[in-house]
Amino acid sequence: MFQGPAEIEQLNYQPYAYDCSTLSGAILTHAHLDHCGRLPILLKNGYTAPIWMTPATADLTELSLIDSAKIAKEDEKPELYDEERVLQTIQRFQRVYYRTPFPIGDFMVTLRDAGHIMGSAMIEIKDTKADSDIQRIVFSGDLGNSPDDLLLETETIESADAVVMESTYGDRLHPTTDPKETVQNEINAVEGSGGTLLIPAFSLQRTQELLHMIMHLKKDGKVRSETPVYADSPMGNTATHIYSRYPEDCNTHVRYESGGEGPYGFPGLIVIGKRKESIALDTQPGAKVIIAGSGMMTGGRIREHAMRYLPIASTRLLIVGYQGEETLGRELLEGKRTVHIDGRTVKVAGVVHDTQAMSSHADQQQLMDWLQPIQGVKKVFLTHGEDGQRNILAKRVSTELGISDIVLPHLHDTAQV
Secondary structure (H helix, E strand, C coil): CCCCCCHHHHHHHCCCCCHHHHHEEEECCCCHHHHHHHHHHHCCCCCCCCEEHHHHHHHHHHHHHHHHHHHHHHHCCCCCCCCCHHHHHHHEEECCCCCCCEEEEEEEEEEECCEEECCEEEEEEEEEECCCCEEEEEECCCCCCCCCEEECCCCCCCCCEEEECCCCCCCCCCCCCCHHHHHHHHHHHHHHCCCEEEEEEEECCCHHHHHHHHHHHHHHHCCCCCCCCEEEEEHHHHHHHHHHHHHEECHHHHHCCCCCCCCCCCCCCECCCHHHHHHHHHHHCCCCCEECCCCCCCCCCHHHHHHHHHHCCCCCCEECCCCCCCCCCHHHHCCCCCCCCCEEEEEECEEEECCCCCCCEEEEEHHHHHHHEEEEECCEEEECHHHHHHHHHHHHHHHCCCCCEEECCCCCCCCCC
């Protein structure tokens, strides 16, 4: 799904340039909406084959697509698909485990752990009837920022003839600061002032990371056990339940923490369900933390909280994820002291901080460290990144790894291998 300014979102409504009924299979790397959000359109255009993914991705994608259809209906946007089409799409899901090869037509496919979010996968495709020297193609999907506090490390790939690789942060390195310290400082600040800490968070991965982080902060006595933390995101709360179903996809210490309250539970955590419960939070006195969607403050309950709390000087807003252009989160991050939310003008008296140390994407060095050990690479395609990032990464791949055949494809480009 294309997300961003209006001219970008309009790309969602362009017809496919190929006949979907001729496809023998589709493979989904993970459940983020920019990867799965248009799957139901395949069926609308004649697709009848399975859609392959890991079990965790299947559960999270079902959640994402149903939520996407619901939000589109509420926002009265032009319809890409409805909930009935989503349910038809879910019937096409075919679950497959990591490192378990399966055939699609003339191809043998294997999924490997990408370490990006729960269930995320890299894809190895071997052409069993190849008539060229390109027989094995690896798609990186979105690669994780390993080592991750929740997930297993990104797997290594032994060999490939061609690699299709993401380049989101192909031009930079992640900060070395500890995001746990930032979260602790923000909670301690409202504990001292009696104010409110607002944290807009993406429902998949970021919400669970925050809950796990605060669980450890409370366990270690670095924030008060009695400080209430409100998980105010219906989709995020459902995703947290799904995360709890797959301890085998988590690193060792998270699996160990699955007993008792689990890796996402702690004293003072209050899960908010109904909207009226969310509205009632402003009647709760004293210090509190509210984690709510959406991550870029483009919708969800965080906007209502922002309207109520940002005009209060004791309020703190912590941005913990990327903020796209023309989003409320970007405006606040850039320091605007007056913003418009759902038709209302809101004065910002509270403090706005951010941490850039919680990215779920690999940075430039991590991308290089993933690509370098792959033996036999003849061709690299750099995708999922702006041209600036791709050009910088391409130069480094060429200079350090000696790979000269590097392609930077654009929308609707095709490649003959």
